Amino acid sequence: MSIIEELSNRDRVFEFLTPAVSPVDTRHGPILYMEDVNVSFDGFRAINNLNMTIDDGELRCIIGPNGAGKTTMMDIITGKTAPDTGSVWFGSRHNLLTMNEPEIATLGIGRKFQKPTVFEALTVFENLELAMATDKRVIPTLRAAMKAEFRERIGEVLETIGLQDLRNQLAGILSHGQKQWLEIGMLLMQKPRLLLVDEPVAGMTEQEMERTAELLTSLAGKQSVVVVEHDMGFVRSIARKVTVLHQGSVLAEGSMDQVSNDPEVIKVYLGEEA
Amino acid sequence: MWLTRPLRERSTQIFLGVLFAALAIVTFLHVAMPEDSALYVSAYTVTLLGKYLCYALLAVAVDLVWGYLGILSLGHGAFFAIGGYAMGMYLMRQIGDRGTYGDPILPDFMVFLNWQELPWYWLGFDMAWFAFIMVLLAPGLLALVFGFLAFRSRVTGVYLSIITQALTFALMLAFFRNEMGFGGNNGLTDFRDILGFNLRTDATRLGLFIATGIALAIGYVICRGIVTSKLGRVSIACRDAEARARFLGYRVDRVQLFVFVVSAMLAGVAGALYVPQVGIINPSEFSPLFSIEVVVWVALGGRATLYGAVIGAVLVNYAKTVFTGVMPDAWLFALGGLFVLVTVFLPKGIAGLLASRRKGKQDEQDTPTAPSTTEATA
Amino acid sequence: MLPRLSPPQLAFNRQDIIMSILRSLTLLLIALVSVLSLPASAQEDDPGKALLNNLAEVPASRVEEAINAIVSSGDERARGWLEAYGNNRLSRIDDTGQVVIVLNNRGRDWEIANPLTGENMGEMSRRELDRIAINNRIRGQLEGILAMLDLNATDPDVREASAQDMMGKVDASLVEPLEAQLEREENASVRNRIEEALAIYRVGEGNLEAVDVLAGSLHPRARAALNEAVRSDNPALADKAEQALASIEQKLKLNRAAETLYFGLSLGSVLVLAAIGLAITFGVMGVINMAHGELIMLGAYTTWGMQQLLPGQPGLALIFSIPAGFLVAATAGIIIERSVIQFLKGRPLETLLATFGISLILQQLVRTVISPQNRTVVTPEWMSGSLVINDALSLTLNRLYVLAFALIVFAALMMIMRKTRLGLEVRAVTQNRAMARSMGIRATRVDIMTFALGSGVAGLAGVALSQLTNVGPNLGQNYIIDSFMVVVFGGVGNLWGTLIAGLSLGTINQLLEPWAGAVLAKIIVLVFIILFIQKRPKGLFPQKGRAAEG
Structure with a gap:
């Protein structure tokens, strides 16, 4: 077994590569700070001079039509996509652009995918x-x-997400909604400082949506939560502050009422909804 | 402790029980039965069985990466062969001055090529402990370098398979060259003894057979220890939803690298035990055909079960022995047909059949590990 | 084909010697047979008789004159006579004084023939024959003299070849006749050759101007002469020769580069042909077809079969093989797709294994049904030989044809992909299968069609390969890994990528070969690709955009 031990030594050699897990420094401002971020794929500008800050403990909803850059923005924060220009900071100490996905995850950013x-x-x-x-x-x-x-x-956590009875079942047999819950449960297990939640209520029943809303609001304060959602009713039920993305940049920001009265927003987005 | 956990597990106990019983029976029949008895197991058969066990260990190694990590390596024969060459170099040095040319240091083929001195990489192989360490280190190092490069760049799926195939193909071409100093085309052969025991005696052959059985048992327990640990579950996580695992904070590349290296070392051990039993190692062990054949053993036995790999390796190789004896031309038809049939009709292999039988009687309580086809998208 | 004099053998053994004797004999016989067609009536007053008798009778000091007389007579049979003379086969019958050619000088009785008519005169005891003596000096000159004879041939190609033969063999006795020849010669390239042949002699004599003539030549003998001159005592000559050599070396380098490039492109075109079908099927269906190599093999065997059907018509058979090879391989491809691959949708690794099994079966099928041995596919005459650019560079025609064929196939595929409905659907399915399906494209049909197309192209590759390598059951295996490398290197779903990857890998391989050797070059290329994939996991020309990101 000495060989296995040696391999473990190999890992220790590389230890300096893994970041020292230090508490995220939010004494001097927001927990997430994005400035002048640009990304383009083959000439298509997915993110266009995006500026956004998320405060510590905030619950933020992000809405926007398809192709507004919501998912790409999450990709950038979690290290999946590297932006062409711009800077992204987690607290005032951690430059997210120099880290890979596991490092960012370990640092305290959890992500729920669009597709559970x-x-x-x-x-x-x-x-x-x-x-x-x-x-x-x-x-x-x-x-x-x-x-x-x-x-x-x-x-x-099993109790929180209501899957106690299914604890020994394969996750593959869960319903779509249950998978959403399980994924949220996995985020809770990670104890992240910042949760990025992409379309958490897709495929959920009315009741499940209510419980999700409850859960997310209860998290805010202890953790920062960013929710991307299409369901306006759901957003209205949890939102304190809403950001509208359009063509890769922030179109409007404010409370749900402010945003939904913004003429620009009505023109590009809500106009079709209302 | 991760290594002892499998020993408390029912399936491992059964596996080890069957394996050791088989070892004991063969030994008994070989030693205690008179040669003219119908039950007598000849030294030839013992060596043949030993060869199957080597293949079984190789298949377990392949199953570890393919079944639990989703990495279809079409180049595991390379690690097997490198382990074999490390052992072959030791056996070569043991010949001493008993070779055809009687050179006390240089192996025959080097004398034949007019080499004046031993290449540096042959130094130390006259010592058993050094050679045995190299059996683990050489394939491990190759896997480490190759895997580090491949996994870091997230080369996966079909691409990785093709690249591993190219790796073993390149090595085959390299080892065919006389200049490499590994005997070129003919490889290493004419071995005399191992650790002082004459390789041509029945007792040594039996000893090697038992050693292989024990190696298989240890290899199996190591693999089982890995797959039943949390790391094993992380491996499955990386296999089925790589992105999710990454966003949970796991270094997918490191997990893949670790398991890949362990697997390569096991393959190297299998190769090292194989060489003294068949008496030769040459570049044909690097051939892509061999590596891909190993995969079909695993596929037949049942992916992601480990014991299935053992069943598959023994079955296919037994069939091969029978076929090539009775009608050699038909073997490639049979093997080719096996590839098609297993993938199309028996995706879970023999182990899958057994499991679904068992499921009829009682509910499965083992960790179900059926490979899932869904991929993570984000 | 006519038997030819064997080129000098490197290793002599008894068999070789016997073989070459036999060949010279047949050559002689053929020469004689052609002479037979001459009117035999004028034998008595045949001027040849006098010439031969003269050669037989003159003392050694005047043999040269006698030979010159024969040469200048312009007699068409002169070559046969002089060759026989040089080979000690010209004898005189003691009794009659008649000069004869000895056909076979083994044993006691020799078979002889009449040099004037070529008629076989049966056997005669060797005691009755008196060999016409030749000394080594004359024998040495004979070669040049024979070449001189050819310089008068009507075919300019023969004249040029003989002038080329003469390079390095010119001696004092030949200078004058050559100069005279130069006056008469009108063909520029023949003149060039003669000038070079003369210059080689003159450089040896210390002539400075002749160096200038040689400076433009790429012929190895010209270089040999200059190398000689560099070592001469005359410093002016040595200096000039050195400069001339340097300029030749420069030109040679260019030519060598051109040759390497040609070989590289040729190998590359083979790789492109072999890989492009794979690129199509891989790009569209995401499966690696391990039996692709065997589809290539089927194409090659189709060519062989076609030539068996049309014996004696290798060219026609080859042309028919192009559609036939496509159809055979495409049909095999459809069978593979329908019987196996369609059941393994979304499981690329399993598909890889299953198709590998199919490749084993196909190989063994060919071994059982046809033969485990390699089959010979005849190269039609218009494809053999080479295109001579200059002394240092000649391009073999078969490779040139294959290169052109590869480019045509590539262009045709480009057209199909760009301009046809199928191409549009294929591109749609490649980029986003689900979306294409929801737009009403029948993905299954597209799968079948693309698989047939990719397989058919493999068949075409086989037809082309049959002209370059042995056709055997292992043909496909030898190309499959290289084809994968091309596809991986070029990037999936991009035909241009495949073209550029194929041609560049072929060229890199050829560039490495001179200093690394064939095997090592191949290893280096493989390692290079393995490393390249680390840097760009999706190949040279990856598919970009959101769809490809997932």
């Missing part, structure tokens, strides 16, 4: 176990043992 993505070949319990905020390097993962406190924590 869970590990279908694993059970609900195991899905949550993997999401748990622990040492995620290779060798510690290999050695990880299930402790009572972990079990407890998973139990709490």
Whole structure:
């Protein structure tokens, strides 16, 4: 087994590559700060001089028509897409553009995908176990043992998302809505400082939507939450501050009422809805 | 402890029980039965079975990366062969001055090529401990470098398969060259003894057979230990939804690299045990055909089960032995047909059949690990 | 085909020697047969008789004169006589004094023939024959003299070839006749050759101006002469020769580069042909067809089969093979798609394994049904030989044709993709299968059609390959990995990528070969691609945009 040990040494050699997990510094301002961000794909400008800040503990809704750049914006924050220009800061200490996805995730940004993505070949319990905020390097993962406190924590989250009875079922057999919940549960396990939630209520029943709204509002304050959603009713039910994206930049920002009365917004977006 | 966990697991206990029972029975039949008895197992058969066990270990290694990590390696034969060459170099040095040319240091083929001294990379292979470490390190290092480059760039799926195939193909061409110093076309052969035991005696052959069985048992337990640990679940996570795993904070490339390296080392051990039993190692072990054949053993046995890989390797190779003896021309038809039939009609392999049988009686409580086809999109 | 004198063999063994003797004999016989057609009536007053008798009778010191007399007579049979003389086969019958050609000088009785008519005179005891003596000096000159004979031929190609033969063999005795020849010669390239041949002699004599003539020549003998001159005692000559050599070296470098490029493009065109069908199927369906190499093999065997059907018409058979090879491979492709691949939708790795199984079956099928041995596919006459650009550069025609064929196939595929409904649908499915389907494109039909198209192109590649390599059951295997590399290198779903990747990989391979050797060059290219994929995992020309990001 000495060989395996040696491999673990290999990981230690690379340790300097993994960022020292320091608390995100939000004493001097917002938790997320994006300035003059530009991205284009093959000449198509997906993000166009985007400027946005998210305050610590804020619950922010982002709306906008298709192709407004909502998903691309999340890709940039989580390190999936590198912008052509601009800067993105997490707190005042961490430049997100120099980090990769796992580093950003470890730092405390959780993301729920537009299409619910869970590990279908694993059970609900195991899905949550993997999401748990622990040492995620290779060798510690290999050695990880299930402790009572972990079990407890998973139990709490299972209760929150209402999947206790399905804990030993494969995630693959869950309904669409249940998968959404499981994914949200995985975000909770990560204990992130900032949650990015892409279309959380797609495919949910009215009741499930209410519970989701409840959950997200209860999170705000302790954590910052950014919700991208198409469902206006849902946005209205949770929103304190709304940002409207259009053609890759911010069109309007403010309370739901302010935004929905903005003539520009009515023209490009709400005009069709109302 | 991750390594001892499998020992408490029912399926591993059954596997080890069957394996050790088979080892004991073969040994008993070989040693205790008179040669004219119908039950007598000849030394030839013992070596043949030993060869199957080597293949089984290789198949387990392939299943570890393909079944649990979704990496279809079409180049695992390369790690097998490199492990084999490391062992072959040791056996070559053991010949000493008993070779045709009687050179105390240089192997025959080097004398034949008029080489004056041993190349630097042959140094140390006269010592068993060094050679045995190289059996692990050489394939491990290759896998480390190759995997580091590939996984860092997120080369996956069909691309990765093709690249691994190119890797073993390039190595085959390289080892065919005399200048490489590995005996070129003919490879390494004419071995005499291993650790002082004459390779041509029945006792040594039996010893190698048992050693292979134990190696398979250890390899199986290591793999089982990995796949039942949290890392194993992370592997499955990386296999089915790579992006999700990444956004949870896992370094997918590191996970892939670790498992890939472990798998390559196991393949190297399999190759090292293979060489003294068949008595030769040459570049044909690098051939892409061999590597892809290994994959079909795993596919037949059942992906992502480990024990399925063992069943598949033994079954296919037994069939091969029978076929090539009775009607050699038909073997490639049979093998080709097997590829098609398994992928189209038996996607979960024999293990899948067994599992669905068992499911009829009782509900499955094992970790279900059926590979899912959905991919993460974001 | 007429048997030809064998070129000098590197390794002599008994068999080789016997073979070359046999060949010279047949050559002689043929020469004699052609002489037979001459009217035999005028034998007595045949001027040849006097010439031969003269050669037989003169003392050694005047043999040259006798030979010159034969040469200047312009007699068409002169070559046969002099060749026989040079080979010790010209003898005189002791009794009659008649000069004869010895056909076979083995054993006690020799077979002889009449040099004037070519008529076989049966066997005669060797004791009754008196060999006409030749000394080594004369023998040395004979070669040049024979070449001189050809310089008078009517075919300018023969004249040029003989002038070329003469390079480096000119001696004092030939200078004058050559100069006279130069006066008469009208063909520019023949003149050029003669001038060069003379210059080589003159440089040896220390003539400075002759160096200028040679400075423009790429012939190896011209270089040999200059190299000689560099070592001469005359400093002016050595200096000038050195400059001339430098300028030749420069030109040679260019030519060598051109040749490497040609070989590279040729190899590249083969790779493009082999890979482009794969690129189409991979691009559209996302599956790697491991049996692609065997589809190529089928195309090659179709050519072979066609030539068996049309014996003696290799050219026609080859032309018929183009549509036939396409159809055979396309049909095989459709069968593969319908019987296996369609059941493995969305499981690319399984498809890879299943098609590999098919490739094994196809290979073994060919081994069982046809033969495990390689089959010979005849190269039609218009495709053999080479296009001579200059002394240092000649392009083999078959490769040139294959290169052109590859470009035509590529252009045709481009047209299909750009201008036809199928092409539009294929591109749509490649970019976004789900969307294309929802727009009413029947993806299944597109799959079948593209698979047939890709497979058919593989068949075409096989037809082309049959002209370059052996046709055997392993033909496909040898190209499959290279084809993958081309597709991976070029990027999926982009025909231009495949073209550029194929041609550049071929060229890189050829560039590396001189200093790395064929095997090492191949390894280097493979390693290069493995590393390249790290940098650009989606190849040279990746598909961009949102659809490709997922």
